Structure formats: structure tokens, C-alpha cells
Amino acid sequence: MIYVICKPNILVEEQKFIEALRRGTNEAYGRLLDEYQQKVFSTCISFVPNKEDAEDIAQDVFVEVFNSISKFKGNSKLSTWIYRISVNKSLEFIRKKNTKKRFGFMRSLFGNDIPIDRSSYFTEFKHPGIQLENKEKSEILFAAINKLPEAQRMVYTLHKIDNLSYKEISEITQKSISSIESLLFRAKKNLQKLLYDYYKKDNS
Numbered sequence: 001m002i003y004v005i006c007k008p009n010i011l012v013e014e015q016k017f018i019e020a021l022r023r024g025t026n027e028a029y030g031r032l033l034d035e036y037q038q039k040v041f042s043t044c045i046s047f048v049p050n051k052e053d054a055e056d057i058a059q060d061v062f063v064e065v066f067n068s069i070s071k072f073k074g075n076s077k078l079s080t081w082i083y084r085i086s087v088n089k090s091l092e093f094i095r096k097k098n099t100k101k102r103f104g105f106m107r108s109l110f111g112n113d114i115p116i117d118r119s120s121y122f123t124e125f126k127h128p129g130i131q132l133e134n135k136e137k138s139e140i141l142f143a144a145i146n147k148l149p150e151a152q153r154m155v156y157t158l159h160k161i162d163n164l165s166y167k168e169i170s171e172i173t174q175k176s177i178s179s180i181e182s183l184l185f186r187a188k189k190n191l192q193k194l195l196y197d198y199y200k201k202d203n204s
Helices: 001-021 026-047 051-071 078-109 133-145 150-161 167-172 176-201
Strands: none
Touching: 001 051, 001 078, 026 051, 026 078, 026 150, 051 078, 078 133, 078 150, 078 167, 133 150, 133 176, 150 167, 150 176, 167 176
């Protein structure tokens, strides 16, 4: 009985919060930052393990939220919508980074630069939650994750790094749970092969 009473109250409270955001009140935006700043940053740095880059992406996420809140239809929870923006912005950053990397390689073919095959596409691996002694292993892992197809990378990161449930991932990605299970299975298989090939090459 308590659950039946409280659930509508939660929905009403969230709707009031969304309306305040649409009106652009300073109080609402302050609350938004208080409640979601760390969550958004954590999601961004799970995809892009560089503190400065993740902070920049998080800022882009909030700009997008501010600009698009009037278009939010409420078909999902506000938190799910913000998660979705965070994931999309992170993947967009990775795509741009990879494009720049390929462009740099092509330019080196026609210039004096020597192409360097780095294990990571990041300018510098600087995840604040990873100890120095684990840095090399973590950099190799994140580089391998980056080589996964985008859908696999997204599901694997949200589940294994961001610790979200299948249900939460389903809401964010708008994919069925069976699809998520399949993508996660393929991601694990591909990572095993990528890491095996890396260590085999490294030890040969």
C-alpha cells in the first residue's frame, strides 16, 4: 500500500522538476547539477578514461540538457534521458577522436612523420580511479574496448564499467534485454580475442 501511494508522488515531483527546468529557473538548474554532475562525469569517464576529456564531455551533456529540455517528452525517466545523452556524447567524442587518428596516419604517409601504433587512442590515459600500478593493464583494456563495434562497446561499458543492470541499459539504449545479452556475449568473446592477440604478440 505504501508503494502505491509513494510512486505517484515521485512521478509528480519529477514532473514539477522538469517543468522548473523548462522555465529555466536557477534553482532547478542548481538541483540538476547537484543530482547529476557526478553521475554524468562517471558515465563519460567510463567511455573516455581521461579526466580532462570526460569533464569537457560532461559539460557538453549539460549544455544539451539545457537546450533540449523543452523537447523532452517524458517517455522515459529524466535520469534515463540524461544517461542516454551522456552515452551519445561520449561515443560522438570517440568517433571524432578516431577520425583524427586516421587522418593523422594518412597525413604521415605523405609527409615526414612516422606513424606510431599506440595501444590507446587517448592523448593520455588519466583515469582518476585507477592506481598507477594498474595503469598499463587498464590502458590496454580500454584500448581493446575501443576496438569493439560501437553497439558492443556501449553495452559492455555500461554493464561492466558503469555497473548498470540489463533493465537500465535497455531503457538507455532502447534495445531489448535479449539484444543486450547477445551484444554483451559477443563483446566478451571479441575482447578475449583482442587481449589474447595483444599478449601473444607482446610475449613473442
